């Protein structure tokens with residue numbers, strides 16, 4: 397089979413999170429009560445006023461193709477949001493609506509990367525980022541971040557990875573899976589180094605509204621002030637408004653690159669769904685208080701599950717500053733009966749019926765990614781089951797190392 401596939405897919409691997417979702421689904425369908433920590437999506441419902449806008453769009457027969465870049469109303473709403481949140485003035489000519497943040501990043505990779513280009517990003521990472529770089533035949537250059545300082549992206553390490561082949565730097569903040577933030581102070585030297593060398597800076601701000609504490613995270617303004625002609629901002633409705641299945645995101649990029657995105661959209665998906673566009677306008681322009689309600693609830697859950705799991709000293713875990721994932725280091729539990737975080741995750745689903753994604757999928761063996769976008773009861777139950785497996789492994793490991 398592989399002989400018939402295009403070369404560009406040779407080193408590309410499937411989504412680890414989607415594999416977990418498929419396995420969890422299979423078990424659920426066979427009647428097993430799964431505690432599902434695998435899902436990278438809110439458990440809240442899409443706000444009622446957004447759903448109503450979609451229904452109204454259907455009833456008004458808003459069912460034809462639109463401009464491939466999206467309707468001006470939605471693109472204006474994106475500009476208004478960035479004005480409101482970050483104080484920047486972008487124009488509709490710089491905005492393209494995409495099928496989620498994923499397509500925003502993919503259009504960028506397709507429009508900018510050539511074979512032989514290097515693209516710097518940080519690990520542990522959301523796997524789509526390096527895989528898309530590879531699909532575009534470029535080479536991901538990975539800069540590791542470490543748990544000792546909360547997986548902070550150190551600008552000097554990013555800058556040190558720049559070579560004459562570097563085409564772009566991709567920063568994901570808040571970061572999936574670590575929950576770390578790259579604030580303005582950390583981002584400034586990266587942007588300055590990129591500006592001095594004509595390197596593109598791409599920011600994935602998919603979780604931009606899920607930040608727990610006051611921090612200067614005005615990356616859009618920094619990019620607009622210092623590097624507007626070579627920056628791409630990728631955003632999404634998915635996590636902010638609990639709209640993962642609707643598939644709506646966007647790029648904000650210089651006009652000529654935006655025109656290239658228009659060409660890509662025009663020859664691939666065309667516009668994102670017309671109905672979704674009408675709903676998106678209302679999501680961005682309507683009341684925003686629901687976002688805070690979700691954030692407060694995520695904070696409560698984060699604190700709870702973090703406390704429960706770290707009651708076992710063999711489970712080390714940084715408290716995430718954004719997004720909704722816990723990323724514990726379980727390496728102290730490995731090396732006996734269970735050798736890797738993948739094996740741990742496998743055993744967890746088989747014996748305790750808890751689904752989560754092992755760190756291997758994020759270039760972080762020895763870790764687990766737990767999505768706490770689920771109810772407090774499920775979190776309590778899942779934590780109990782994880783701790784039960786951890787305790788079973790501890791004596792086995794002590795025995796093995798004697």
Ligand SMILES: Cc1ncc(COP(=O)(O)O)c(C=O)c1O
Nearest residue numbers: 436496497498522572602632634
């Ligand atoms: C870091 C990150 N960026 C972008 C996305 C894209 O999300 P969507 O395509 O649903 O907007 C995700 C989804 O999980 C993500 O985790």
